[in-house]
Amino acid sequence: MTRTSEMPTGHGLLTDAIMTMAEGFALFDADNCLVLCNSRYRELYGYSEAEACPGVHISKLLQKDANVNLVAEVGGEDTIQRRIDTFGDTEETFDLPLADGRWVQVRDRKLPGGGTVSIHTEISRHMQTEEALRASREHYALAMRSTNEVIYDIDLATGAVRFSSGIREDFGLPEQSDSEEPWSKLIHPDFIDLYHQANADLITGKTTHLDNEYLVQDVRGDWRWVQQKGIVLRTGKGRAYRLIGSTGDITQRRKAEEALVEKEQMLRMAIDHMPGSFYMVDKDYRIQVFNDKFPEIAKLDPAKVYVGAYLDDVMMDRAIAGDFGPDDPKEIMARLKKMYQAQDYSLMKNPMQDGRIIEITRTPTETGGTVVMSKDITDQKHAEEVLRKAKEAAEAATEAVVIQT
Missing domain, CATH: 3.30.450.20 (PAS domain)
Structure with missing residues (x-):
């Protein structure tokens, strides 16, 4: 049985919030059929309302992307086919390059009762910044001065790390360190293995870029969600010698995503308990x-x-x-x-x-x-019928008494 949690337009602020989001939003049911999406989602991929309508299966939307060569090829991977094969079964966050030069970050989250919430954010400017970092030290320095994230630069030969300003002070990080220990010691124990494994996979070439979300403790002792991105610079022979990236505070975004899921659960519960x-x-x-x-x-x-x-x-x-x-x-x-x-x-x-x-x-x-x-x-x-008959009987009895008297 497939059941959605969305209410019709005009029944609350949730739908209005979704429709006015700056990010693309799409809600799919447990059968991977579209339940609801906003105009930004259609705009990002060029879908018409008829194409991205409730009930359409995700595979039809992705096949349309393939038919118009919407997605750029990266490393020979068939991204569209992978999405068709795995959508709804896994949660993932990845950057999607489009053939027209744009980049879209895709975040898929599974719902507790079945279904998937998919958030799509255009990150073209961010990816251009990363390209500038790879192109020259001058562009990299400019990005470090202008960003509100923590930009990190790890010398893989010595282990030395440089942290930009941005939100560095929020986590008590030094400008430079002989190792990544000042950062790694702040990571929640549940995520530390993920952090080290992701870095190792990037350095050894198992992955082409770093994109992880995890909890980090700030100077006040509060746990904050961060998103870490990174790339590796290699020599002509393929040896990794630098790891460069950014780590941004996404606590508010995660809270917003969790609030959406919570509201969906509340709406589902309200409908089911009518x-x-x-x-x-x-x-x-x-x-x-x-x-x-x-x-x-x-x-x-x-x-x-x-x-x-x-x-x-x-x-x-x-x-x-x-x-x-x-x-x-x-x-x-x-x-x-x-x-x-x-x-x-x-x-x-x-x-x-x-x-x-x-x-x-x-x-x-x-x-x-x-x-x-x-x-x-x-x-x-x-x-009501029993009461009606009882009333009629009482009235008849009363009338009989009146006649006898």
Whole structure:
């Protein structure tokens, strides 16, 4: 069962925040189908709204990138195919070179309940700075003076390290040191092995660049998230002799990412704990959000209920069963769609073929979709009927007494 945590536009600040982010944002469900993305995501890769629409599989988007040669080749690796093969199974952060010279940093994070949040940031300027560092010492010195990150330069032969200003003071780092120990001793124990292994892989050539995120303790004793980037300079014979890079404080970014995940979990919990069923369709009548009670109350085939499924495919069985009336099922579905097109609120009580009475409320969204909530009110209606009959009996008895007197 695939279930999203996103709410329709206008139901909170979360969607507005996502849509106005300067970074590209895309949320995929556990089947790697797109649930939601913002305009910046489409802009970065040249997708139209029709191409990057809810329900489309990540492989279709990546195949479009391949068809237009969007991604530049680096080291012979087929980046697009790797993404198709591993997306949704792993968390990763990597820099993606585009054929037009731009660079995009991609950060994929798995959601606890299934699905993936993918953040895309254009880092062309940052990569140009790194290229300048490789080109000449003069450009490197300029970057050291202008950046707010810690720029480090390690002499691999002697172990000596130079740290730029930037946020160096926040971590109590000296300008120069005989070893990297002033920095490595600040790294959280859970990440120290990752730090050393990543540096070793870069130096030995197993990787071409360094890009890691880990926790470091500042001078106040607080743990802060940092992102370390780095490259190795090599001699003509391939021997590594310098490791140059930057380490920036990304604590606020990580908190923002965690807050997004937390809000998504809260939204998911709210939907799942509603007393009745909940689902939302877009303007094309495709399911975007639903909870477990939707197929349960509507007596639907769970295999047919998933994000991206068309309303016709989901509801046709119930129309055939007569739950929506005795008319032709196709005519019933056409009327149902027409009702959904009406941009106004509606409330109905629908008797089902199995004797249940279902109360259904329909609310339009600002994007042309519809939110539908329903609950089983059979017991309530039966209780009302019992009260009605009791009232009639009491009135009849009272009338009989009056007549006798």
